[in-house]
Amino acid sequence: MRKVVVIGAGAAGMIAASVAADRGLDVTLIEKNQRVGRKLLITGKGRCNITNNCEIEELIENVNKNGKFLYSAFYTFTNTDVIDMFETLGVKTKTERGKRVFPDSDKAIDVVKALEKQVKSKKVKIVLNSKVIDIVSKNNKIEKVILNDKSEIKCDSVIVATGGVSYPLTGSTGDGYKFAKSQGHTVTDIKPSLIGMEVQEKFVCELEKLSLRNVSISVLNSKNKKVYDDFGEMEFTKVGIDGPIIKSASCRMKDTTKDNYKVIVDLKPALDEEKLDKRIQKDFKKYTNKKFENALDDLFPKKLIPIIIRLSEIDPDTVVHQISREERKNLVHLIKNFTFNIKRYRPIDEAIITSGGVKVNEINSSTMESKLVQGLFFAGEVIDVDAYTGGFNLQIAFSTAYLAGLNC
Structure with a gap:
């Protein structure tokens, strides 16, 4: 009987182990943590956004890097297949804004338990608290893995499903790279992806924990060329900006x-600027005898008002009916162009995912097998x-x- 070792019991590792075991193979799933699916537990803020209920082509369009490499994978095991699998495992799902699919319970633990139950039902050997320190191949063919206690497991295939380097406390510490x-593969530059950013504007600390919904962003590079725009939700941290559209x-x-x-x-x-100006004029008429600092409650959350006042350079004690047309126009421009200069990304260990990894042209896109070493496979991040x-x-x-x- 063919022997398979799967390294990493996260989302990819548990699926790979289940599918291999379904084929009647002898499968061992090795996890360095004391439990499976640790990173899954914190995805989607603990709710676990398991897939997106869109067309396959749209899935590929939403892959930022090397999307075409995933054609076979996405068409072989589709998002519909994922939803059906979880429904069969007893995890009812729901589709929310942006076609995001979550467990009905909003609990990531239900997803982890379902995958764990599936793995165990296939008679996969699960080895916890154990770390693979080396993969050994001979004549470009997989031979065995060596564990941290110096023990060895002989095998015909190894599936590397170790994740990236984001959230290292969950076990993603770059072992797969x-x-x-060690098997001759190229690993492209690793950087954080889907991560918050630190900004130069010091006032941002005053906005910490403020969330803004239904805002739009434009990202410009040093040549003032737009590289991205989006609409949705963002939030402020002590040192910068974060949230779905920022990530x-x-x-x-x-x-x-x-x-x-x-x-x-x-x-x-x-x-647009013209309609916003009319809206502000309407508010100013309503609060005509109030000070400027007391006339913005209908426009902004309380936490944001002092910052807007400061950046507008309008004296907060100015009575509203004394604000000039030019000052009002500047206020409109500020509201439409609330600008942050990016200092750096937050540390990579805070990233939701890692950008970079094993070079795709060294992997067979139809099988996920290495083109360099027979029996070596890669899955996931x-x-x-x-x-x-x-x-x-x-x-x-x-x-x-x-x-x-x-x-x-």
């Missing part, structure tokens, strides 16, 4: 040490593919893992 390099923007941005990026926030995207927020990255994990399990 080391394994790949998605980070996918389109390159090295922040080499390019000076700006993120321009339109606080009122539903109104360890591969040089990453996507925007919305369930796309977990779909990549599930689909690539399915192919690896099917062909190992």
